[in-house]
Amino acid sequence: MxxxxxxxxxxxxxxxxxxxxxxxxxxxxxxxxxxxxxxxxxxxxxxxxxxxxxxxxxxxxxxxxxxxxNTPHSKKVSPKPKRRTDNPPKGHITLPYVQGVSEAINRTIRQAGMTVHSKPANIIRSMLVSPKDKPQKLERTGSIYQIKCGDCPSTYVGQSERALSKRISEHKRESSPVGAHMKSHKHSFDPKEVHILDTEQRWYQRGVKESIYIATNNPDPNQDRGRHRLPKTYGRLLESHRSISQDRSRVSSTANVYQQSQQLKKRTRMSHENV
Known part of the structure; x- marks a missing residue:
């Protein structure tokens, strides 16, 4: 008004x-x-x-x-506070709500004695504000990235506030864990094959995400576990995440084996019919 x-x-x-x-x-x-x-x-x-x-x-x-x-100025008697019989929560945590994912994560966190609050991932601002043109991958800032060796399965996870291209050029130095790996094993990597795992402009949150990705991927050349020390609660979440990923991998492998067996039976039947 x-x-x-x-x-x-x-x-x-x-x-x-x-x-x-x-x-x-x-x-x-x-x-x-x-x-x-x-x-x-x-x-x-x-x-x-x-x-x-x-x-x-x-x-x-x-x-x-x-x-x-009718009695706005009369003295009100405050009710006696109820005694709490349950244990107070160890802390509070607020996470964005993602349907089908947040429910399982919230249950795991509550089992650790924490109180979980959910917030919407999509807000009116994100729907109304016109997005800018996306920058090129190597020009992005505030990135959590993964470098894969071109000659072995080794990977490296890091984060950078600056443009990713500047950080990648520093990894070519021998003082970098990536550069040391490349020199000692005579391997190489293609900067264009660098994978951006996440983007976070805030310094503290970016450090937390880097530590989570390091703990999840367990990269070989990394000399530390990130600048942020994860609480023990994250251990249960990461273990649950690995278990789910392994189950999905086993299901996928079983499906592939089944498909291959069906194809083999089909080829065998066709060869018998031709004979």
Whole structure:
């Protein structure tokens, strides 16, 4: 609700509607010096003061009892706090909600004595703000990345606040774990094959993500486990993640073996028919 000179109303509305194409405002004018706002009737008095009528709406929706209105200045007796019989939580953690994933993670965290709060991953801002053109991979900043050796299964996980191309060039030095691996084994890697695992501009959160990816992938050349020391709670989550990944891998392998056996039977049957 806005109180404004009538002569400025049209220009002000035009200004609001020019900010973004996806957001358009409509106007509702006062009628007989009255206008409703959020279930509250607002009346403009002759002396320019504002009167509100909220009591009836509060009685019907909010559930206030009559004594709350009839005796507003009487001393209220606060109820005695209930004794808590359960153990207080060890801490609180807020995670973005992802359907089908958050439920299992939340159960594991609660078993460790933590209280979990979920927040939506998609907000109005992310839906309304027009995204910028995506930068080239090697020009991205705030990246958690993975380098794969071109001659062996070894991998390296790191993070960088700067452009990824500058960080990759530093890994060619012998002082880098990647450079030392390449020199000692006479291996090489292609900077274009560097894989971005995640993007995080915030310094602390980026360090946490780097430590999680190191603990999950267990890369060989890494000389440390990241700059952030993960709490023990993460151990159970990572173990559960590995178990799920291994189960999916076994299911995929079983399906491949089954398909190969069916193809072999088909070829054998066809050869017998030709004979």
């Amino acid at each position: 806005v109180i404004i000179q009538k002569s400025d109303l049209d220009s002000f509305t035009a200004h609001l509607n020019s900010i973004h194409d996806a957001i358009k405002f409509t106007i509702e004018h006062e009628l007989n010096n009255r206008i409703a706002m959020l279930d509250t009737l607002i009346t403009r008095a002759p002396n320019a003061s504002l009167d509100t009528e909220l009591q009836q709406r509060s009685l019907s929706i909010c559930g206030y009892t009559k004594w709350a209105w």
